[in-house]
Amino acid sequence: MKKKVLVLTGGGDCPGLNAVIRGIVKRAAQTEDWEVVGSIQSFDGVLREPTEIIELSEDTVSGIHYQGGTILGTTTKGGPLAWPVKENDGTWSFIDRSDEMIRKLKHMGVEAVISIGGDGSQRISQVLFEKGLNIIGVPKTIDNDLSATDYTFGYQTAVQIATEAVDRLVTTAASHNRVIILEVMGRDAGWIALSSAIAGGAEICLIPEIPYDINNVLKVINKRFKNGKGHVIIVVAEGAKPMNGDVLSQKNEEIGNANLKLGGIANKILKDLKTAGCDADMRETVLGHLQRGGVPIAFDRILATQFGVKAMELALESNFGKMVAYQHPSIVAVPFLEAISKYNVVKPDSSLVKTARGIGMSFGDN
Amino acid sequence: MKQRILIVNSGGDCPGMNAVIRAIAKRTHLESNWEVIGSINGFDGILSEPLELMPLTQEKVEDIQTLGGTILTTNNKRNPFNYPVLQEDGTIKKIDYTDKLIYNLKVLGFDALIHIGGNESHKISLKLYEKGVNIIGIPKTINNDLAITDYSFGFQTAAQVATEAIDKLVTTASSHNRVLILEVMGRDAGWIALSAAIAGGADVCLIPEIQFNIDKVVEKLKSRYTTEGRGFANIVVAEGAYFKNENGEIIKGNIAREIASKLRNLNFEADIRETILGHLQRGGTPIAFDRILATELGVKSVELALDKKFGTMAIHKNSGVSHINLEKVINKYNKVDLSHNLIHTAKGIGISFGD
Numbered sequence: 001m002k003k004k005v006l007v008l009t010g011g012g013d014c015p016g017l018n019a020v021i022r023g024i025v026k027r028a029a030q031t032e033d034w035e036v037v038g039s040i041q042s043f044d045g046v047l048r049e050p051t052e053i054i055e056l057s058e059d060t061v062s063g064i065h066y067q068g069g070t071i072l073g074t075t076t077k078g079g080p081l082a083w084p085v086k087e088n089d090g091t092w093s094f095i096d097r098s099d100e101m102i103r104k105l106k107h108m109g110v111e112a113v114i115s116i117g118g119d120g121s122q123r124i125s126q127v128l129f130e131k132g133l134n135i136i137g138v139p140k141t142i143d144n145d146l147s148a149t150d151y152t153f154g155y156q157t158a159v160q161i162a163t164e165a166v167d168r169l170v171t172t173a174a175s176h177n178r179v180i181i182l183e184v185m186g187r188d189a190g191w192i193a194l195s196s197a198i199a200g201g202a203e204i205c206l207i208p209e210i211p212y213d214i215n216n217v218l219k220v221i222n223k224r225f226k227n228g229k230g231h232v233i234i235v236v237a238e239g240a241k242p243m244n245g246d247v248l249s250q251k252n253e254e255i256g257n258a259n260l261k262l263g264g265i266a267n268k269i270l271k272d273l274k275t276a277g278c279d280a281d282m283r284e285t286v287l288g289h290l291q292r293g294g295v296p297i298a299f300d301r302i303l304a305t306q307f308g309v310k311a312m313e314l315a316l317e318s319n320f321g322k323m324v325a326y327q328h329p330s331i332v333a334v335p336f337l338e339a340i341s342k343y344n345v346v347k348p349d350s351s352l353v354k355t356a357r358g359i360g361m362s363f364g365d366n
Numbered sequence: 367m368k369q370r371i372l373i374v375n376s377g378g379d380c381p382g383m384n385a386v387i388r389a390i391a392k393r394t395h396l397e398s399n400w401e402v403i404g405s406i407n408g409f410d411g412i413l414s415e416p417l418e419l420m421p422l423t424q425e426k427v428e429d430i431q432t433l434g435g436t437i438l439t440t441n442n443k444r445n446p447f448n449y450p451v452l453q454e455d456g457t458i459k460k461i462d463y464t465d466k467l468i469y470n471l472k473v474l475g476f477d478a479l480i481h482i483g484g485n486e487s488h489k490i491s492l493k494l495y496e497k498g499v500n501i502i503g504i505p506k507t508i509n510n511d512l513a514i515t516d517y518s519f520g521f522q523t524a525a526q527v528a529t530e531a532i533d534k535l536v537t538t539a540s541s542h543n544r545v546l547i548l549e550v551m552g553r554d555a556g557w558i559a560l561s562a563a564i565a566g567g568a569d570v571c572l573i574p575e576i577q578f579n580i581d582k583v584v585e586k587l588k589s590r591y592t593t594e595g596r597g598f599a600n601i602v603v604a605e606g607a608y609f610k611n612e613n614g615e616i617i618k619g620n621i622a623r624e625i626a627s628k629l630r631n632l633n634f635e636a637d638i639r640e641t642i643l644g645h646l647q648r649g650g651t652p653i654a655f656d657r658i659l660a661t662e663l664g665v666k667s668v669e670l671a672l673d674k675k676f677g678t679m680a681i682h683k684n685s686g687v688s689h690i691n692l693e694k695v696i697n698k699y700n701k702v703d704l705s706h707n708l709i710h711t712a713k714g715i716g717i718s719f720g721d
Binding site: 022023026027029030063065066150156159160162163167170195196198199200201295297298299301302305306308309310312313328329330331350351352354355358359360 | 392393395396431516522525526528529533561562565566567651653657658668669684685686687706707708710711714715716
């Protein structure tokens with residue numbers, strides 16, 4: 001019987017997930033004695049009764065690197081450490097099913113697990129690894145907020161999409177002499193906002209790492225408008241916040257989803273600018289899940305394929321408890337503990353911020 | 367009078383050049399006592415009679431980062447050390463025009479020259495610096511063949527264009543059970559071919575760094591077809607790739623056609639077609655990655671000028687911008703190292719290099 005590696009994708013989806021899955025399967029196909037199976041919707045496929053496990057052959061993965069999303073499905077809820085159970089009184093409680101799951105995997109003959117996910121998934125992986133599961137991680141986030149790796153796949157595609165949005169907003173803003181505010185993703189990191197603001201040519205960029213003052217934003221707008229003519233593009237990260245203010249967030253109503261919902265900052269800025277006396281026409285665009293959908297760009301497909309091949313090779317070497325990472329120009333393996341210990345946020349003195357200031361972009365901080 | 371920066375761009379064009387020009391202009395405009403001017407068509411603008419110079423005002427560079435090409439136009443045949451000058455008898459004579467260049471720069475009050483160019487251009491940059499020109503270099507190549515910078519702008523756009531070409535070729539190849547050969551740029555380096563082959567999902571990738579054997583290519587193609595002749599295969603070949611024919615002669619140049627005709631001569635059963643991507647790889651809107659990189663290098667080059675750090679080049683190293691002395695730049699080609707992880711990855715997903 002062939003040895004089995006089980007692959008799963010967890011957390012928010014991200015362009016390039018399918019390219020990782022294909023990389024793993026194609027690498028396994030080069031060996032004589034390994035086969036790959038996939039768990040549907042993260043660990044849920046293993047935990048559910050009946051289980052939802054699919055065979056991943058070379059035919060299954062043929063051509064999928066081109067597709068966004070994940071053929072395995074994903075979820076941001078639940079998981080083996082906090083499985084939601086509905087009580088008789090209609091309330092929900094959460095139970096730890098990790099021991100049961102590890103037994104189940106053993107019984108299924110799974111020799112190694114490759115978990116593709118964000119920092120939340122890597123944390124779960126560390127717990128499972130400590131409990132004896134042979135697990136390997138592949139980092140996944142469009143937010144580029146993991147410090148152990150130079151880049152994560154999906155991020156450059158998100159930047160590209162946000163940049164193309166700025167390109168389009170520039171022409172309509174210029175035609176109507178408007179201020180247009182574009183809200184992009186990134187959670188507590190400003191990478192997508194900063195990168196798309198530079199690439200697209202926004203005048204103002206507001207990110208969580210540099211709190212803004214609405215009056216400074218207004219100052220820049222007024223400078224760009226003469227006799228009512230002019231236009232301004234503001235790119236704002238969903239996690240941006242004013243000086244002495246908080247990030248706009250809501251508690252998530254979905255059962256088992258602990259992440260706060262960010263968003264609404266573009267609308268807040270629009271209103272605050274009006275209150276502060278801005279008389280230009282203003283519009284907002286919230287890019288939302290367009291940043292997660294569609295065909296990954298070449299950069300992300302290449303990175304994802306490198307991650308997939310490397311993850312499979314760690315399985316072949318029985319090198320567990322680690323996450324693959326890109327440290328230019330190499331693909332390396334770093335222990336989960338190291339990988340999840342530090343967020344990668346934009347440093348205000350980084351060369352990207354200096355570049356932005358160097359072309360006259362304002363962060364609303366002075 | 368304001369202090370002046372002259373921008374010269376040389377060599378083949380490359381998506382992102384306008385983003386560099388815009389960044390240089392925008393950074394310069396933050397300095398009240400500096401201005402920036404562009405030389406049209408490489409060194410022609412500063413050497414021709416009459417001069418062809420373009421003041422790069424804020425309005426001139428507005429939103430040009432989305433445009434491919436260069437608003438200054440470029441030329442790869444304008445070496446000031448060997449400059450073509452029209453003689454009275456109508457012939458063209460190549461002469462050393464550098465003294466005239468230095469004179470013109472001085473008379474027109476240029477305090478710094480920012481030179482955007484590839485490998486060959488920066489050999490000129492170094493020689494001009496040695497003759498006393500206050501020069502700063504910016505690397506430019508779609509081929510990713512400069513060793514001193516981790517990334518050069520234009521390359522990711524070219525890789526993206528080549529990848530999208532494979533995406534399209536895969537669907538038509540599979541519909542017709544064909545072998546499709548895509549020839550991409552890269553000169554003596556296989557970076558574009560290798561990247562596009564991995565991202566697009568080609569079966570065979572042929573690059574200059576690995577001499578290929580046509581029989582091995584046939585072997586791989588056969589494995590992609592059933593005995594009934596069903597199947598398809600995509601080959602990506604770098605323009606600089608080569609192989610030896612049965613007489614031991616090296617076959618180089620026109621490589622996609624050479625491979626196609628060779629495969630036909632070997633009676634490989636499937637239909638074979640070739641596509642030569644050509645200058646599509648240099649045209650069009652640069653992707654975000656290249657625009658950002660180009661903007662970083664543009665801003666850095668002005669700051670090097672303000673700091674009087676001449677004889678240097680702005681580069682991207684270790685996730686940030688920095689600079690390096692020009693003499694360390696020359697003849698440092700970046701070819702695909704066979705131990706590079708991209709080779710390892712390609713082999714890991716079953717791509718054949720025909721070796």
